[in-house]
Amino acid sequence: MTTTPKPVGKVNAAGLERTEYKGVPSTLCPGCGHDSISNQIISMAFDMGLQPHNVVKFSGIGCSSKTPAYFLGTSHGFNSLHGRMPSIATGATLANNSLLAIGVSGDGDTGSIGFGQYKHMIRRNVPMIYIIENNGVYGLTKGQFSATSDEGQKLKYYGENALPSLDLCLEAIIGGCTFVARSFSGDAKQVQALLKAAVAHRGTAVLDIISPCVTFNNDPQSNKSYDYGKKNEVPLHEIDFIQGGYVPAREEITVDYAEGELIEVKMHDGSYVRLKKLGRDHDPRNRARAVGLLDEAQREQTFITGLLYYEEPRPILSETLNAPEIPLTALPEAQLRPTKDALDKLMQSFM
Amino acid sequence: MCALNIANEVQTGAANSGEPIVNDFTIMAATKNGSGSQTSNSVIVKSLFRMGIPVNGKNLFPSNIKGLPTWYSIRVSKDGYTARRPHNEIAIVFNQDTAAEDIANLPPDGVCLIPADWKWGQSRSDIIYYELPVKELMAKTEIPADLKDRIGNMVYVGAVAQLFGIPLEIIYEALLDNFNRKEKAARLNYNVVEIAYNWTAENLPKRDVYRFEKMNETQGKIMISGNEAGALGSLFGGMTVAAWYPITPSTSLIDGVLDYKHLRRDAETGKDTVAVVQAEDELAAIGMIVGAGWAGARAMTSTSGPGISLMAEFAGLAYFAEIPCVIWDITRLGPSTGLPTRTSQGDVLFAHFLGHGDTKQICLLPATVEECFEFGWRSFDIAEEYQAPVFVLSDLDLGMNNWMGEPFTYPTESIKRGKTLDKIQLEEFFAKYGEWYRYKDYDGDGIPYRTIPGTDHPRASYFTRGTGHTERATYSEKSSDWVANMHRLRLKMDVAREKLPQPFIDYNADKKVGIVSFGTNEPAIHEARNWLSAKGTQTNYLRIRSLPLASSVHEFINQHEKVYIIENNFDGQMSQIIRMEMNDTRHVESLALGDSLPMTPDWIVSKIWEGN
């Protein structure tokens, strides 16, 4: 007699199925670029075998900031205040430096109200993946210009944008970020590879992902529209991520070594990002080149994608502050409260 | 006779009689900010304290780094009173810019110490002048020229010591303390003190009636500022994260944390078990502690009014999303930048209701350095027990001045983490209830159970948001969900009001007049009640120590024919809170000052006598 086994989904290294990395159903507009990114986060977490309880999700306020509810439903999450996710993540990762923090923000959330916090998070090297779902518009408040809107862009109610746009990757590099990447929500493969590399990074990893708003900013003229993105995206490299030590190793993603030149960037945990150079010759360890490239691209109104800048990680905030290696939240009471003797001695010095 | 005169009659000794007045007068040192007078004044205060004399020093300083006038009052009181006095008997007039005013303010028979170099002459015949040749005396010292300006103020320390009686060896000890036992610095200053002391002995025969005499009233006591006390309390309270942005008068609280952080250094690893971040602003400072509190840290920030203004949105979020954190507000005078170096109790309404929508924040109201220490550690327990922000409302007077106090009592209870479920407790919870919902009231006290990120259990997570949510922490825009949650939050605060630090009450059923107050009016009220009592007005007293108000406040008010709510803000904010909660407050009168200075007993007595 033969038994037909119950069909089961593919299980990853953590013993979980892909569906277990999903969140509640999205309430964003159908076709919104933000949903594609949520999907990539789900795939990345499944592929890498992340333990959901080790992941914390953060966001500010905006359509983009709603998305942490839509992925990794069994991880703790915190949808905080407009522009102030960096401070929440700073405190939480200081409290517990063993958590893998994934933050999702928007271009309004990061580039305007939260610009100061964004820059200071980078400066402090808060260990987190900081994703900007950049649609060049305020989605949730219905279509105002954001600081990343293109100069000269036209919007239905707000006329023409007279101001130059801010490049959040450029700002990150100047601010001392050690991992800066740009991608396009429609480019599943590249988003995935960059997300995986960001997980392996220790420190702030900025991912600015162009993510079209199909409701308020899908004018083909806008360089954050889907059509424009598809046409004008200039990938720097073809990227593959080769898993290392951070998460249980799975089989290697094989790549085709045949075409083009290859460079490998070693991540903190021993994994590699393998970059296959295409048209341009970009070594992501060259800061001045990265800045120049972005500047040039901004003038040409193209956006280049890939790992723009990478540097050996510097100390993360808890290290800078001489905090213990184990999480502060794991300290026993004996280490939290000095002894009575210590207090009595101290009192003597005030007499 | 006007009320104030009656009060004066009670308080002033018989200066005219020529009888010595011992340990019962006030010295005011008028100097220029940044001139080094802070050291001189601290040394005098510390020396008097070491002589066993009850003493209190208050710094009235300008919002300026160098050059503007500053006054420091030193009150000695054999009866142990520490409130500010409206007058001083002795003036150290070391600032030409304010000298005329400082001399004019002296009472008849007052004493004026003034540099002889100014050649100001003696404009008043009813006071006693002692002229000190500051330049000449400084010339005799070996002080390097660049330090002469800063150390010049030590001249008046020597003169005060000689004229009113402080032994030189006590001054030297106080100097050593002041300079962290560094002998070289102490010697340099002492040299000036000694020269001035000897010159005074030889050249200025004593003509006034004021004297210090050793007592035994400070034995076993400590002298410390409220901010240092709060810092120590926080360190003994298991604080693991502090985030702050500099602002007077709260900065010295975090300075205290940094000064004593070594108490929390792990001897084995050399690591600090408390992380202190100087944030980019108060928006970030509170964000960091809310994030840290959410992740399971015991987190604190310290600020003042302008910072509290920036923290409003996060305070509302933390209240609504039920995240523990502690916020010290060392209150200064607002609105706006206001008088940034003057004291106030003007943030009580704002802090209690901080956040848009319907919020009622827990506030602790320390009045003494002992309470600053106690609330320092207890605030974390309260924050975790109620899963809510806790505001500790101190003020500039308590925070930045040195106060006598009893040595601090070691925390009487072990650290309380409230209803926080770890992996095993969560497992037990599921076994008992078959579920766990983040915002569900399982115990009928409005306080739900929480988990900490990183808890290794497949059902430990929940999603935190400032948007409407169900008891399962899922998003909801249903008005029934909203209202149910608000009812639970209200219940939680109603439970808290009876369990937070309860009012201090001095009650006797025979007395018909009640005084209600909070915080640093304490010393003025204590003294005023004694004067009132001596003149036949007996009062009961209740000091509120937390918000929301305990029901005993309502009871106390109902027990009296007349109740005065005394506070140091302009609008009578506590009295507004009381009126909001009580039906019949016709017999309640608000005595609200808010004049930028610590309250005096004189003001209280005159106000109450006006009303009787």
Ligand SMILES: Cc1ncc(C[n+]2csc(CCOP(=O)(O)OP(=O)(O)O)c2C)c(N)n1
């Ligand atoms: C303090 C504050 N001011 C304003 C708002 C209103 N608001 C909500 S979302 C948003 C803009 C969001 O834009 P973006 O970050 O680009 O997100 P998107 O919706 O485009 O994904 C604004 C202004 C708010 N929530 N809080």
Ligand code: SF4
């Ligand atoms: S408004 Fe734009 S950004 Fe918001 S959900 Fe719709 S498509 Fe996405």
Ligand SMILES: [Mg+2]
């Ligand atoms: Mg946007």
